[in-house]
Amino acid sequence: MIRAVAAMLLAAASPAVGQTIAFSGATVALGDGSEPIQNGMVVIQDGRVVAAGDIRMKLPAGTEVIDATGKWITPGIVAGFSRLGLADVDLSAEGASDTDNNGPFSAAIDVAPAINPLDTPVAVNRADGVTRAIVAPSAGKSIFAGQGAVIDTGADMDPITAARKFQFVELGQTGSEKAGGSRASAHVLFRNALREAAELQRYAPKVEAARGGAPDERERPVVRNPNESRIYGPDARRSEDVLLTRFDAAALVPVLQGRQYLLVHAERASDILQVIDLKREFPSLKIVLVGATEGWLVGDKIAQSGIPVIASAVNDLPATFEQIAATQSNVGRMRAAGVNVSIGMIDDNDTHNLFMERQYAGNLVGLQRVPGATGVKWGEALAMITSRPAQAIGMGGEIGSLAPGRRADLVIWSGDPLEASSAAEQVYIDGVRQPLETHQTRLLERYRYLPRTDLPQAYRH
Amino acid sequence: MSNKVLLGAAGAALLSGCTTTPPSAPAVRINEDPYPSTYVRYPGVLTVIRHATVFIGDGQQINDGTVIFADGVIKAVGGPELASPAGALEIDGTGKFVTPGIIDVHSHLGDYPSPGVTANSDGNEATSPVRPEVWAEHSVWPQDPGFSRALINGGITTLEILPGSANLFGGRSVVLKNVPGRTAQDMKFPGAPYGLKMACGENPKRVYGAHDEMPQTRMGNIALARETWAKAVEYKRKWDKYYKDGGDVPDRDLAMDTLKGVLEGKILIQNHCYRADEMANMIDMAKEFGYKITAFHHAVEAYKIADLLRDNDICAVMWADWYGFKMEAYDAIKENIPLVHNAGACAIVHSDDPNYIQRLNQEASKALSDGIRAGIPNLSEAVAWEWLTRNPAKALGILDKTGTLTAGKMADVVLWNGDPFSDYSRPEHVWIDGAEMYDANNPKKRPVSDFELGQPGEGDVK
Numbered sequence: 001m002i003r004a005v006a007a008m009l010l011a012a013a014s015p016a017v018g019q020t021i022a023f024s025g026a027t028v029a030l031g032d033g034s035e036p037i038q039n040g041m042v043v044i045q046d047g048r049v050v051a052a053g054d055i056r057m058k059l060p061a062g063t064e065v066i067d068a069t070g071k072w073i074t075p076g077i078v079a080g081f082s083r084l085g086l087a088d089v090d091l092s093a094e095g096a097s098d099t100d101n102n103g104p105f106s107a108a109i110d111v112a113p114a115i116n117p118l119d120t121p122v123a124v125n126r127a128d129g130v131t132r133a134i135v136a137p138s139a140g141k142s143i144f145a146g147q148g149a150v151i152d153t154g155a156d157m158d159p160i161t162a163a164r165k166f167q168f169v170e171l172g173q174t175g176s177e178k179a180g181g182s183r184a185s186a187h188v189l190f191r192n193a194l195r196e197a198a199e200l201q202r203y204a205p206k207v208e209a210a211r212g213g214a215p216d217e218r219e220r221p222v223v224r225n226p227n228e229s230r231i232y233g234p235d236a237r238r239s240e241d242v243l244l245t246r247f248d249a250a251a252l253v254p255v256l257q258g259r260q261y262l263l264v265h266a267e268r269a270s271d272i273l274q275v276i277d278l279k280r281e282f283p284s285l286k287i288v289l290v291g292a293t294e295g296w297l298v299g300d301k302i303a304q305s306g307i308p309v310i311a312s313a314v315n316d317l318p319a320t321f322e323q324i325a326a327t328q329s330n331v332g333r334m335r336a337a338g339v340n341v342s343i344g345m346i347d348d349n350d351t352h353n354l355f356m357e358r359q360y361a362g363n364l365v366g367l368q369r370v371p372g373a374t375g376v377k378w379g380e381a382l383a384m385i386t387s388r389p390a391q392a393i394g395m396g397g398e399i400g401s402l403a404p405g406r407r408a409d410l411v412i413w414s415g416d417p418l419e420a421s422s423a424a425e426q427v428y429i430d431g432v433r434q435p436l437e438t439h440q441t442r443l444l445e446r447y448r449y450l451p452r453t454d455l456p457q458a459y460r461h
Numbered sequence: 462m463s464n465k466v467l468l469g470a471a472g473a474a475l476l477s478g479c480t481t482t483p484p485s486a487p488a489v490r491i492n493e494d495p496y497p498s499t500y501v502r503y504p505g506v507l508t509v510i511r512h513a514t515v516f517i518g519d520g521q522q523i524n525d526g527t528v529i530f531a532d533g534v535i536k537a538v539g540g541p542e543l544a545s546p547a548g549a550l551e552i553d554g555t556g557k558f559v560t561p562g563i564i565d566v567h568s569h570l571g572d573y574p575s576p577g578v579t580a581n582s583d584g585n586e587a588t589s590p591v592r593p594e595v596w597a598e599h600s601v602w603p604q605d606p607g608f609s610r611a612l613i614n615g616g617i618t619t620l621e622i623l624p625g626s627a628n629l630f631g632g633r634s635v636v637l638k639n640v641p642g643r644t645a646q647d648m649k650f651p652g653a654p655y656g657l658k659m660a661c662g663e664n665p666k667r668v669y670g671a672h673d674e675m676p677q678t679r680m681g682n683i684a685l686a687r688e689t690w691a692k693a694v695e696y697k698r699k700w701d702k703y704y705k706d707g708g709d710v711p712d713r714d715l716a717m718d719t720l721k722g723v724l725e726g727k728i729l730i731q732n733h734c735y736r737a738d739e740m741a742n743m744i745d746m747a748k749e750f751g752y753k754i755t756a757f758h759h760a761v762e763a764y765k766i767a768d769l770l771r772d773n774d775i776c777a778v779m780w781a782d783w784y785g786f787k788m789e790a791y792d793a794i795k796e797n798i799p800l801v802h803n804a805g806a807c808a809i810v811h812s813d814d815p816n817y818i819q820r821l822n823q824e825a826s827k828a829l830s831d832g833i834r835a836g837i838p839n840l841s842e843a844v845a846w847e848w849l850t851r852n853p854a855k856a857l858g859i860l861d862k863t864g865t866l867t868a869g870k871m872a873d874v875v876l877w878n879g880d881p882f883s884d885y886s887r888p889e890h891v892w893i894d895g896a897e898m899y900d901a902n903n904p905k906k907r908p909v910s911d912f913e914l915g916q917p918g919e920g921d922v923k
Contacts, residue, residue, distance in 0.1 A: 091787040092667055297917060316923040317575040317815055318606055325918035352785050362884030369878055370887050371902050373922040419884050420823055421830035440794045450768050
């Protein structure tokens with residue numbers, strides 16, 4: 001097995017340069033909200049998508065053609081909100097989880113160093129077609145959880161697609177608890193934190209507006225060095241009455257500058273409206289709502305604000321007092337109101353079961369046939385687990401769809417991928433075909449047949 | 462059980478009939494049903510569903526099937542040739558599927574209800590690892606909004622509510638009809654035997670070990686359970702002797718009453734147990750003290766000992782793909798359910814969760830397709846439906862009453878708007894004892910709990 005892992009890592013680390021691969025004959029869904037295309041084709045080269053869909057193009061000599069007739073091809077699933085790579089085991093297993101953040105820092109925490117690409121859940125989700133994940137830290141003592149990353153699930157030692165892509169803050173029930181027991185306390189803590197960041201901001205370099213064709217710094221996939229050295233320097237003076245450590249305050253400077261996204265967890269309708277008000281008060285903030293179980297009650301307001309939502313798909317229980325109006329039609333209704341909605345799994349087996357997102361998406365499709373419910377069309381449901389979460393954090397140009405130029409993350413499925421009964425048969429990340437073997441598949445091989453043989457099961461490997 | 466005339470309350474000596482009984486005969490009998498079911502089925506109409514695909518629940522499938530029920534029971538199931546009785550309500554099931562109502566053998570609805578606040582957290586009496594005296598029904602809050610979701614989205618018609626797994630002996634379970642009631646008694650499945658929740662493994666040793674109490678280890682789990690069973694055997698011997706020979710009334714012990722019921726075969730063991738090696742230990746313990754284990758719940762490693770489970774006639778109650786959330790779930794595999802089935806053992810899909818209970822059909826679908834992909838033979842949708850109704854009914858001791866679409870059984874029936882093995886399908890109608898409890902086309906045929914009245918979203922589709 002050691003040899004197998006080593007070979008796996010080596011293979012994954014070396015994509016064939018210049019090699020073009022064409023997948024033909026499959027039902028192709030682009031992930032951009034459009035409906036699937038029969039007998040489509042996908043062409044990739046050098047880890048990027050060249051073309052996909054109902055295309056007829058001359059393939060370069062030497063193109064490897066993979067016949068996917070009868071199969072489905074989609075972009076890899078992008079787990080919209082997760083803790084993937086942070087825990088191999090959640091409970092009572094010392095050293096197997098990095099989800100607690102009860103140290104002295106909050107906003108300064110950067111989740112990237114904790115990601116372990118060899119965690120079994122990374123492999124299990126890869127084998128089920130999840131190719132990227134938005135990974136957030138969990139809040140410890142503060143309402144600020146810290147900075148989250150976008151990762152790939154590839155079988156290699158380079159999981160980070162974008163580090164420090166966003167700051168994550170709790171402003172609902174959890175925020176209330178972290179702040180001492182009230183939402184009022186959480187909001188004043190939040191404003192104070194921005195005040196402290198604003199003090200340091202003047203020592204940070206200016207953000208230049210986009211000029212002509214030059215890429216806007218704010219749209220760069222990676223916030224480069226968000227903790228600018230000058231805001232730690234001796235000239236960077238602070239007021240006497242500070243609550244945040246210097247690191248934490250400095251980490252909020254890019255949030256304040258609009259160079260780093262701010263993911264805000266809120267479920268209750270009134271909490272969501274408060275978050276929308278924050279956007280008015282601090283227009284530079286690039287807010288994304290997470291959770292939003294009661295979003296449908298204020299869908300028009302969210303739509304007007306332009307704030308994207310990474311929602312939990314099928315919450316329909318008043319599981320807490322901030323989710324009293326929960327319904328599975330929430331996503332469909334917000335979408336109908338014009339909200340940019342994608343699907344995430346906050347606090348829902350978010351270290352392990354990201355593969356369930358496609359089942360959730362399928363359930364939203366099914367709601368179209370339930371009288372009184374608001375469902376989602378198939379193409380849009382797929383987009384909610386591929387391109388929409390990527391767009392929500394400004395990475396739609398890189399991942400989440402099969403548009404030309406996007407990273408070649410794609411999955412060949414045995415059938416309709418929004419049916420949980422379908423399986424991923426081939427998975428590509430950055431154009432590299434991935435191994436689908438996991439701890440689980442190895443156990444299946446070992447215990448497939450139980451009758452006693454010449455040696456114990458431990459010798460079957 | 463409820464028709465039997467049972468005398469006596471806890472510990473109270475009633476001397477009825479003393480003039481006609483010999484002086485040495487027992488004057489006191491323990492009332493085994495002091496909180497009897499008050500469930501009464503609601504009225505239904507003579508109903509015929511035609512042209513539907515029917516999963517009987519016993520592995521059989523009828524295409525273009527006909528299902529007839531009236532007076533609360535299934536009257537006939539067959540093909541298109543089956544004649545409709547006069548005056549029947551006919552439902553065209555073309556393109557739709559009919560199944561027995563799904564039975565979840567592992568739920569905490571009512572004892573861990575929504576909203577999940579401390580005030581309503583009533584699933585674990587974690588004050589001692591041995592608490593067979595507590596009864597889950599005394600925690601069940603019938604206004605838990607989760608019951609209605611399980612009905613309308615999940616097609617759940619029967620469910621077993623279990624105490625949690627903090628304790629080695631967690632207490633008695635209760636089997637409920639998923640029909641809203643004012644009291645738990647209003648929901649109690651008439652004639653269903655009690656279960657006793659036991660637990661292996663991590664949870665009891667974590668809960669008590671953290672306070673330096675026994676059990677702190679797996680060997681502590683077993684030792685304490687054995688000591689308890691040894692006491693129960695002695696308790697039963699005293700009562701058996703008293704019932705036979707009379708004499709002094711033995712001291713009443715509510716915890717031991719439950720264990721005595723297990724030893725007499727009246728109460729079924731529902732044993733939370735993940736790991737293969739621990740299940741084997743529990744099987745030996747059952748043999749040591751002379752009781753039977755009905756089912757292992759969360760049996761994540763059942764596939765490693767499927768032959769042992771078959772040989773001991775124990776059901777394995779499983780998830781399709783939950784894994785890794787704790788060490789004893791580390792070796793979960795997606796083919797667990799079909800492998801157990803293939804070994805000839807009794808496989809069951811369960812939820813343990815107020816969300817999963819709404820999609821047990823989809824969980825079965827994943828397990829079925831994973832099994833087929835692994836090359837496990839003789840699997841089909843009709844066969845997989847056994848994991849959702851027939852086998853669960855067997856594990857609850859109610860297979861003679863429900864779990865398959867068989868003439869004479871309770872008319873617990875779901876009409877799905879498509880193949881229930883698809884993510885796109887939902888219940889369109891749900892009948893319990895022949896009474897229509899859900900109609901997707903009629904908002905008035907959708908239960909709303911007291912808790913939700915006057916709240917945003919009251920009566921909404923959920």
